[in-house]
Amino acid sequence: MTLSEREAKILSATVEAFIESGEPVSSQQLYDRYRFGIKPAMIRHELEALAEEGYLEQPYHSAGRVPSDKGFDFFARCALVDSCSETQRAHADFKRLFAERAWNEFLSELTEDFGVMGVVGDTRGEVVKEGLDYLVDHLAWETPQEIRRVIRDFFEVDERLFSAIESWKGEPLQIFIGRKSPVTRSEGLSVIMGRYQLSDNNVTLCAIGPKRMNYRRVIHVMRSVV
Secondary structure, X not given: OOOOHHHXXXXXXHHHHHHHHOOOEOHHHHHHHOOOOOOHHHHHHHHXXXXXXXXXXXXXXXXXXXXXXXXXXXXXXXXXXXHHOOOXXXXXXXXXXXHHOOHHHHHXXXXXXXXXXXXXXXXXXXXXXXXXXXXXXXXXXXXXXXXXXXHHHHHHHHHHHHHHHHOOOOOOEEEEEHHHOOOOOOOOEEEEEEEEEEOXXXXXXXXXXXXXXXXXXXXXXXXXXX
């Protein structure tokens, strides 16, 4: 299904509102906050259609909608496309630390600012990772098993990262939602991966966060560090 312009705007607004609040989003909330040119009843109809196409889910009867993995993927890819047309100006500190390959300091800044886990690996076999505590603090846990999966991902990401680097295809900046990630196994995570050429060394940077991460800001930093 190819979304119409209005459907795409309503879906993006729904995902954005959910990222901010963590609560199901209703047609009335969207009507109050955005200007789609239609009444709440029509917005509700559009939300139902988006749910039928798998972009949204309804946690329980009479609740608002929440994004599915397909909905998060749509939103993240729109953020990726939008960032291409923007003037890329990273924070000076991010740009300087990346150029200096000061990975510990760079990742500390990244994880603290965005509540994600950061991983850097290169073709020489070096892997640096930071931010498990920030990631844990920003995830909505439902079961102890989910915590264990994320901790296991932290310790096993090194080997998975090298496999991902070897099989990398396509664009130098990519996004993976949930189980589609090549470097994590937790269903509750999103991964933004960037590949960069620094002198004679290929460097891969991963920002691993909750599905409710601020995709636009993280993408902006990752696209503009070089």
